[in-house]
Amino acid sequence: MNTPTILVVEDDLPVRNLIVTTLKTHDYKYLTAPRGADAILQAASHNPDVVFLDLGLPDMDGIDVIRQIRSWSNMPIIIISARSEDNDKIEALDAGADDYLTKPFSVEELLARLRVTLRRLSLMQSPSADSSVYLNGRLKIDYAAGCAYLGEEELKLTPIEFKLLTVLAKNTGKVLTHTYITQHIWGRSWDNDVASLRVYMATLRKKLEGPHDSPQYIQTHIGIGYRMLKVE
Numbered sequence: 001m002n003t004p005t006i007l008v009v010e011d012d013l014p015v016r017n018l019i020v021t022t023l024k025t026h027d028y029k030y031l032t033a034p035r036g037a038d039a040i041l042q043a044a045s046h047n048p049d050v051v052f053l054d055l056g057l058p059d060m061d062g063i064d065v066i067r068q069i070r071s072w073s074n075m076p077i078i079i080i081s082a083r084s085e086d087n088d089k090i091e092a093l094d095a096g097a098d099d100y101l102t103k104p105f106s107v108e109e110l111l112a113r114l115r116v117t118l119r120r121l122s123l124m125q126s127p128s129a130d131s132s133v134y135l136n137g138r139l140k141i142d143y144a145a146g147c148a149y150l151g152e153e154e155l156k157l158t159p160i161e162f163k164l165l166t167v168l169a170k171n172t173g174k175v176l177t178h179t180y181i182t183q184h185i186w187g188r189s190w191d192n193d194v195a196s197l198r199v200y201m202a203t204l205r206k207k208l209e210g211p212h213d214s215p216q217y218i219q220t221h222i223g224i225g226y227r228m229l230k231v232e
């Protein structure tokens, strides 16, 4: 990938300056937009690689900016917002955002989220993206055969665990909400589906992560959902 261009949508000047300085220092290209309408225009005319989006904008809600951009583009959108309520994050993720960062944030965290997103982007653009075999660290999934392996060993997964693993793998690097996952597995999202999801997730993790203290593959976002990480 050439030098990635980041669109920074933020009306708060000190925060915008902090983000821009951070990007400049790390040799990223950037564009800025202080309002939602500018953001949509810039996204459409410059096709940035990643969007950093504040939700509280003077002219419109950031959620509507996500919806508008999503009507024509899959460009990754990372929410940077002071709204710390889980419901706001869930609404933004369900509207199509890829990740979120809560203000106040650290510059290191901002850069880490950006790297995760860019890795995911290069994964999607790699020639093997359409292939029927998924590789991530020691994990291998053969979608067509319906089998998953850890190293040489086949994981003994139930059909729901396999489906769950597939949904996460196909969205590696992206935070998926409970609603998103349950809808993809059961075609609906009721409260008891979310409870079942936790149970299936626990059994899947036991098989996938082994006895590790800190999970390598599946990251939990408490109250929000899960994310499959790219393992080096």
Ligand code: CA
Pocket: 010, 011, 012, 054, 055, 056, 057
């Ligand atoms: Ca704001």
